[in-house]
Amino acid sequence: MRKTVALCALLLITLMTGIVAAAPGVRVKDIARVQGARDNQLVGYGLVLGLSGSGDSDKSDFTVQSIANMLKSFGVIANMSQLQPKNAAAVMVTAKLPPFARPGDTIDITISSLGDAKSLQGGTLIQTPLKAANGQVYAVGQGPLSIGGFSVGAGGSRQMKNFQTVASIPGGAIVERDVSVQLVNNGSIALSLMQPDFTTASRISEAIDRRFGTISHARDAGSVVIDIPTGQSESLVAFIAAIEELPIQPDAAAKIIINERTGTVVMGSDVAISEVAVAQGGLTVKIVSEKQVSQPAPFSDGQTAVVNQTSIEVKEEPANLIVLPATAHVGDVVKALNAVGASPREIISILQAMKAAGALHAELTLM
Structure with missing residues (x-):
């Protein structure tokens, strides 16, 4: 029963892949982005307070020092040897600053324990500056933590859901500085493909030229350069929006993705095989x-x-020797493999052997 369900799931996945590939097209904005409009990573070091005895132990010297420094900034001189950080935890705060974010906007932040805290549940992050790679502060985070789970225990028994040492604060950081975005370079803009491909880049350029005239060219497999037409520089946003809405039929190399841990196989639409004989049998020891x-x-x-x-x-099961005919359609490949009567994990081995024999015309990628 499990074998039948797994093979049906494999067939459904591959057929869905073929349906997607046969779709009329996708928008340019779904496969490419405008160069210059990118996220920026932010990071900061802070303290989480208000924990119920689940914070760092006194072995975390940096936590004790951080608490002392924080109190000192408020005019309180504390003896570090007397500080007990069990209700506090040292954390690293990370965030992504999206393009075109302006001062006053809020962004999500992720908080990760740095010491030996057992749980961040119920804690509050105190004001933490978030810096970019250039060392400048672009946002400040603060607020109550959300761990999306729980941790309860009594009498030596404990129940826990999700990781208790990682938390988040939706909208927990306020942007203090914006990042200048330069989209135009020498009178042109450039598109970066999310999956570089020469054929796809050429098709994007052709679609743009059909819509606006000969104004673009594919610079390489990963980028397309577009000259801004006269009169469009004043309405650059509308011009880019029109380009992003153009329908494109992306191309992709024949590829098979294999996850041996879960026995999952996903095939692209262009997978083809040459005629090959496959023998499949099994030995069971009980x-x-x-x-x-x-x-x-x-x-x-x-x-x-x-x-x-x-x-x-x-x-020992008798070996099934079956000749798989040459085919260039992913559905036929799946039907041929199902005819062998193999499980998904056996199909993975068959595909690897077919690739080694030169009969499988696709790239095998192991996850």
Whole structure:
């Protein structure tokens, strides 16, 4: 039953892949982005307070020092040897600053424990500056944490959901500085493909030229340069929006993605095979151990004992030798593999062997 369900799931995934590939097209904005409009990573070091004894231990010297420094900034001089940080935790705060973010906007932040805290549940992040790679502060984070789970225990038993040492604050940071975005360079803009491909880049350029005239060219597999037409520089946003809405039929190399841990196989629409013979069989070894009572012979002064009786059964399935015909359609590939009667994990081995034999015309990628 599991084998049938798994093979049906494999067939459904591959057929869905073929349907997507046969779609009329996708928008340019779904496969490319305008160069210059990008996220920027932010990071900061801070303290989480208000924990119920689940914070860092006194072995985390940096937590004790951070608490002392924080109190000192408020005019309180504390003896570090007397500080007990069990209700506090040192954390690293990370965030992404999106393009065109302006001062006063809010962004989401992620808080990760740095010391040996057991849980951040119920804590509050105190004001934490978030810096970019250039060392300048672009946002400040603060607020109550959300861990999206719980951790409760009593009498030596504990139930926990989700990681308790990682939390988030939606909209927990306020942007203090914006990042200048330069979209135009020498009178032109450039598109960066999310999946570089020469054919896709050429098709994007052709679609733009059909709509606006000969104003673009594919610089390489990952970018398309577009000259801004006369009169469009004043309405650049509308011009870029019109380009992003152009329908494109992206191209992709034949590829098979394999996850051996879960037995998942996903095939692209252009996967093809040459005629090849495949033999598939299985060897099953079954070992059964049973406890039996051994009775001594009469008048032998022996004792009754419990012994283990082990039996071994070996069963070898007959090999199925099937010739898979040459095909260039992913649905036919799946039908041919299903005809062998193999499980998903056996299909993975068959695909790898077919690739080694030169009969599978696709790139195998292991996850």
